[in-house]
Structure formats: structure tokens, C-alpha cells
Amino acid sequence: MSLKTENIQLKTGRETPVKVIYLLGLGHSGTTLLGRLLNAHSQVVATGGTKNIPLFLRGRKDCACGATQPAECVFWSQVETALGQQGLSLASLDVGYDAKALDGDSLRAYFKAVLAASGARVIVDTSRRRGYFSSLAKVEGVELVPVHIFKDPRAQCASMRRKGRTIFPAIWNYRMRSRRVRALGEAFPGMVHVSYEALCRDPRAQLGRIMQAAGLELEDTQLTQWGETEVHILGGNRQRRSRSSEICLDESWQQRLRGWEKTLISAVNRSEHRRNLAAAGIR
Numbered sequence: 348m349s350l351k352t353e354n355i356q357l358k359t360g361r362e363t364p365v366k367v368i369y370l371l372g373l374g375h376s377g378t379t380l381l382g383r384l385l386n387a388h389s390q391v392v393a394t395g396g397t398k399n400i401p402l403f404l405r406g407r408k409d410c411a412c413g414a415t416q417p418a419e420c421v422f423w424s425q426v427e428t429a430l431g432q433q434g435l436s437l438a439s440l441d442v443g444y445d446a447k448a449l450d451g452d453s454l455r456a457y458f459k460a461v462l463a464a465s466g467a468r469v470i471v472d473t474s475r476r477r478g479y480f481s482s483l484a485k486v487e488g489v490e491l492v493p494v495h496i497f498k499d500p501r502a503q504c505a506s507m508r509r510k511g512r513t514i515f516p517a518i519w520n521y522r523m524r525s526r527r528v529r530a531l532g533e534a535f536p537g538m539v540h541v542s543y544e545a546l547c548r549d550p551r552a553q554l555g556r557i558m559q560a561a562g563l564e565l566e567d568t569q570l571t572q573w574g575e576t577e578v579h580i581l582g583g584n585r586q587r588r589s590r591s592s593e594i595c596l597d598e599s600w601q602q603r604l605r606g607w608e609k610t611l612i613s614a615v616n617r618s619e620h621r622r623n624l625a626a627a628g629i630r
């Protein structure tokens with residue numbers, strides 16, 4: 348920080364930056380589970396993806412509490428009020444595909460409204476999009492803690508098929524997305540790479556790495572009470588409504604994939620998975 352900036356900050360009494368843990372990776376990689384584990388920390392609030400706000404307003408995504416409109420939700424109605432005090436509204440935050448249309452002031456105001464509504468100090472955004480991440484990285488007063496979560500490619504492809512999609516695009520996407528996110532990690536050396544399987548097997552160790560990057564201490568309630576902690580994430584899978592705090596590693600892909608599918612996925616993506624694991628400090 349230059350002396351000049353320092354002086355300006357002293358004069359204006361500028362607040363500390365808003366810290367945002369930003370989850371990157373493919374869909375169905377464990378982002379909902381991770382968002383909830385983080386949300387269970389007393390100083391952290393998970394909002395789901397900021398990209399989902401326009402869908403929430405149009406009734407196409409609902410809040411984890413069951414609300415289908417901000418006015419029905421205790422949390423999002425408070426975010427709306429806090430935004431209103433800054434002359435903004437949730438409707439003015441239509442982020443589009445990559446949030447390119449949003450200016451830094453609006454984004455900062457939105458994050459501050461989230462902190463005011465929740466009483467938290469750190470926000471978790473599960474938007475996953477790299478373009479939105481890059482837009483956010485340029486916003487002054489927002490400090491990003493990027494987290495890349497990935498699965499075993501066979502589990503990832505099986506999850507995609509569960510949604511009625513064929514595995515072929517999923518195989519290709521795994522390869523491309525893994526490469527792109529790791530490349531982004533080179534520009535952000537603080538990026539934390541997390542294996543979904545490792546998170547399920549040793550949540551304390553894996554969550555601990557993320558909390559450390561966010562400058563917070565892991566709290567036991569994150570592991571023992573995440574299912575009971577109030578949550579208002581937009582979007583996410585069925586885990587967003589789980590009331591149980593048990594973490595079960597989903598290995599159903601072993602039965603759901605045919606032998607040749609496992610062989611094909613491994614042939615294309617084994618090395619990408621290895622590189623992801625290496626980035627996560629595994630093996």
C-alpha cells in the first residue's frame with residue numbers, strides 16, 4: 348500500500364475490505380455441502396450464488412428456507428432493506444452471465460447489505476463462474492478468498508448424468524474447467540484447492556485449510572451442527588435442505604456407471620484429477 352493511499356484511508360476512515368470466500372469448480376462438485384459447512388461458522392454467511400438473485404426474483408430459484416420471494420424470507424428481506432438504505436435494490440443487481448454489467452460500487456454495497464443482514468464478517472459466494480470471479484477481483488474494497496472444489500471425475504460425471512445429461516460433455520468439461528481454474532489459481536496464489544472426497548473423509552483438516560485462508564478459526568459447530576444452522580442460500584442441490592449434520596461420501600457412481608464409462612472417464616481425466624489432487628496437497 349502506498350503512503351498516499353494510506354493517508355486517504357486515514358482521512359476517510361475507510362472500512363476494512365469485505366471478505367468473500369468464492370467457490371470455483373464444476374456443478375455437482377460438493378459446493379452446496381461446503382457452503383453449508385462454512386455457513387455454520389458464527390462469522391460466516393453463505394448466500395449461494397449471487398448469479399441466482401435474478402432467478403430468485405423471477406420465481407425460478409427459491410431460498411433454502413423455502414421462500415420463493417425476498418419478502419417471504421427473514422434474511423433476504425433484510426438484505427433488501429439494507430440495500431434500500433443505499434439507494435439500491437436486489438432487482439438492480441441483475442448480474443447477467445458474468446456480472447460484467449455490475450459496477451464495483453453496487454457489488455460492494457450488496458456485500459455490505461449481506462453482512463448487515465446476517466451480522467457475519469465473511470461471505471461465501473457459490474457462483475462458481477470464472478468471469479464473475481474476475482469481475483469481483485477488480486472491485487476495490489472486496490477481498491477474495493478463492494476455493495476450488497473438485498470431485499473424482501467418475502463421481503462428477505455420474506452426478507451430471509443423474510440430472511438427465513449424457514456423460515460426454517461432462518467428461519470434456521471436467522478436463523477444461525480443471526485446467527482453467529488451476530490457471531486462475533496461478534494468478535491467485537492464495538487459492539485453496541479442495542478434494543470433495545478428502546473433505547468428506549477428513550472434514551476437520553480440509554475445512555481447516557479454508558478457514559485459515561479466510562483468517563478464521565475453525566469452529567466445532569461447523570462439523571457437528573451445520574445441518575441445524577439457519578441457511579438462506581439460493582440454488583444448490585438437495586443438500587441445502589438437509590437437517591442432518593452427517594457428512595456421507597457419495598460413492599453411488601460405482602454402481603451407476605458402466606465399466607466402459609469408468610474406463611473412458613479415467614482415460615480422459617485421470618491426469619487432470621491427479622493435478623487437482625497435487626494442487627490440493629494430496630499425493
Ligand SMILES: [Zn+2]
Nearest residue numbers: 410412420579
Ligand atoms: Zn430464506
